[in-house]
Amino acid sequence: TALENLTRALDRGVDVVGGIPHFERTMRDGAESVRLLCEIAEKRGLMVDMHCDESDDPLSRHVETLAYETTRLGLQGRVAGSHLTSMHSMDNYYVSKLIPLMAEAGLHAIPNPLINIMLQGRHDTYPKRRGQTRVRELRDAGITVGFGSDCVMDPWYSLGKADMLDVAFMGLHVGQLSSRADMRWCFDAVTVNSAAIMGLEGYGLEVGCDANFIRLQADDPIEAIRLRAHRLNTVRGGRIIASAPCVEHVLDMPGRPLTLEASNYAPKGNSG
Structure with a gap:
């Protein structure tokens, strides 16, 4: 049963x-x-x-x-x-x-x-x-x-x-x-x-917490959601178990920057 x-x-x-x-x-x-x-x-x-x-x-x-x-x-x-x-x-x-x-x-x-x-x-x-x-x-x-x-x-x-x-x-x-x-x-x-x-238990970024976290290519939490930000590192127990290079786009547009990183366009100042 x-x-x-x-x-x-x-x-x-x-x-x-x-x-x-x-x-x-x-x-x-x-x-x-x-x-x-x-x-x-x-x-x-x-x-x-x-x-x-x-x-x-x-x-x-x-x-x-x-x-x-x-x-x-x-x-x-x-x-x-x-x-x-x-x-x-x-x-x-x-x-x-x-x-x-x-x-x-x-x-x-x-x-x-x-x-x-x-x-x-x-x-x-x-x-x-x-x-x-x-x-x-x-x-x-x-x-x-x-x-x-x-x-x-x-x-x-x-x-x-x-x-x-x-x-x-x-x-x-x-x-x-x-x-x-x-x-x-x-x-x-x-x-x-x-x-x-x-x-x-041991969750968080404070000293003494377990070192389990994901590092995002974003300037703040709101930008992380907006972009569904690229993952740079996955850390488990203080050890990096997965990594990826920073995402950067190459442009070919006269008068514009040669490269573009989306996270640089986050609004500046207090995100809260």
């Missing part, structure tokens, strides 16, 4: 409990699966990442149950709801109740912009819903929001390349996060926020 397979996987070292309640046959079955999976995580001391309400149905409300079980079992800070796309279609009155419940439970949110904009709204003619969850409202309520990719190359999304700058770029557009502060936040949504959701 599914429960036996889950138990076997956890016994072999899988360290996060997952689920997909909106795929159950009934809403009641979905709610029961959330309860059962959260209880398993609580007993084993594990985190939870629930594929939750990846639907255009505004009545798909399993995230409410997830918030309740998180609080009931004392799992605050260890549970994430991924996708949450039904929140895009929920009425504002219900959401005004739901988001505070999520914040109270210490629930994290993981929108997946590339796959969400690809799959959601498929049953719509026009107007056609974007489908991405309420990123701005969740963030402003104090909920940790980290953008995810979800798919790389599979039947649901065959164009992915595990590029988190692509994810940030799409999330910014779909969420209309276009102020300088919002764009800067989108970089955090694929870096520090996601690291916090995963509970990564």
Whole structure:
């Protein structure tokens, strides 16, 4: 059975409990699966990442149950709801109740912009819903929001390349996060926020942190997203494991520079 397979996987070292309640046959079955999976995580001391309400149905409300079980079992800070796309279609009155419940439970949110904009709204003619969850409202309520990719190359999304700058770029557009502060936040949504959701230790650029990072050909985080910046170095454990030369374009245009580097055209001054 599914429960036996889950138990076997956890016994072999899988360290996060997952689920997909909106795929159950009934809403009641979905709610029961959330309860059962959260209880398993609580007993084993594990985190939870629930594929939750990846639907255009505004009545798909399993995230409410997830918030309740998180609080009931004392799992605050260890549970994430991924996708949450039904929140895009929920009425504002219900959401005004739901988001505070999520914040109270210490629930994290993981929108997946590339796959969400690809799959959601498929049953719509026009107007056609974007489908991405309420990123701005969740963030402003104090909920940790980290953008995810979800798919790389599979039947649901065959164009992915595990590029988190692509994810940030799409999330910014779909969420209309276009102020300088919002764009800067989108970089955090694929870096520090996601690291916090995963509970990564030693993450960051401060002295004493693990030396795991990617060096980008960009002057600031906003330019990194705008350009989906070229990767110069990948460093793992203090060792360079991949490198590429700086990208520079050669021009043959009278009166223009001989070479052009895109990152030199970043706006100067405070990027925040």
